[in-house]
Amino acid sequence: DGGITQSPKYLFRKEGQNVTLSCEQNLNHDAMYWYRQDPGQGLRLIYYSQIVNDFQKGDIAEGYSVSREKKESFPLTVTSAQKNPTAFYLCASNPRQLLGELFFGEGSRLTVL
Amino acid sequence: DAKTTQPTSMDCAEGRAANLPCNHSTISGNEYVYWYRQIHSQGPQYIIHGLKNNETNEMASLIITEDRKSSTLILPHATLRDTAVYYCIPTSGGSNYKLTFGKGTLLTVNP
Numbered sequence: 733d734g735g736i737t738q739s740p741k742y743l744f745r746k747e748g749q750n751v752t753l754s755c756e757q758n759l760n761h762d763a764m765y766w767y768r769q770d771p772g773q774g775l776r777l778i779y780y781s782q783i784v785n786d787f788q789k790g791d792i793a794e795g796y797s798v799s800r801e802k803k804e805s806f807p808l809t810v811t812s813a814q815k816n817p818t819a820f821y822l823c824a825s826n827p828r829q830l831l832g833e834l835f836f837g838e839g840s841r842l843t844v845l
Numbered sequence: 846d847a848k849t850t851q852p853t854s855m856d857c858a859e860g861r862a863a864n865l866p867c868n869h870s871t872i873s874g875n876e877y878v879y880w881y882r883q884i885h886s887q888g889p890q891y892i893i894h895g896l897k898n899n900e901t902n903e904m905a906s907l908i909i910t911e912d913r914k915s916s917t918l919i920l921p922h923a924t925l926r927d928t929a930v931y932y933c934i935p936t937s938g939g940s941n942y943k944l945t946f947g948k949g950t951l952l953t954v955n956p
Contacts, residue, residue, distance in 0.1 A: 824888070836890070
């Protein structure tokens with residue numbers, strides 16, 4: 733079935749460690765997004781990419797990095813520079829012609845110990 | 846993008862219609878109104894969107910006021926599985942398009 737796959741679903745890391753969250757889509761969508769969600773809060777945009785080999789910072793990009801080497805993949809690295817990395821991370825994608833209709837993955841929950 | 850105001854929470858009886866309001870008084874002429882919902886610990890799900898006219902699909906109906914300053918999402922026969930946070934998001938298109946999610950409305954459907 734077509735969709736967006738995020739992995740891992742749950743991840744624990746020690747302070748000072750970098751961690752990479754995977755996001756893969758087989759929907760042939762052009763655009764991909766990473767959001768962060770904290771308890772009781774809405775979603776905040778970290779990075780987004782409209783096409784391969786191009787990406788833009790969202791509202792809270794500090795401490796994060798991304799790459800878009802392939803259309804179907806948009807991994808997010810949470811670096812040690814991110815002061816409060818514990819959160820629920822959501823990846824999304826959409827085709828260029830469907831503007832606001834984002835398709836979301838099931839999320840990755842990161843806990844820093 | 847326009848700012849939005851939504852109730853923090855609402856309750857609805859199972860089988861009854863759920864009417865979720867959203868105020869977006871600063872919406873511009875080229876901004877659509879999108880609605881999403883998020884069931885606990887899952888990714889958000891697109892529901893419906895509109896520009897000026899009322900819209901209906903298999904999930905819900907969207908009523909937009911004539912002045913476009915507010916809208917209402919209607920779930921005609923709410924079920925327990927409709928318990929979720931509902932987000933109202935005005936946004937325009939363009940090459941650097943993105944959605945901004947606020948805190949939304951927590952709809953609780955009670956048996």
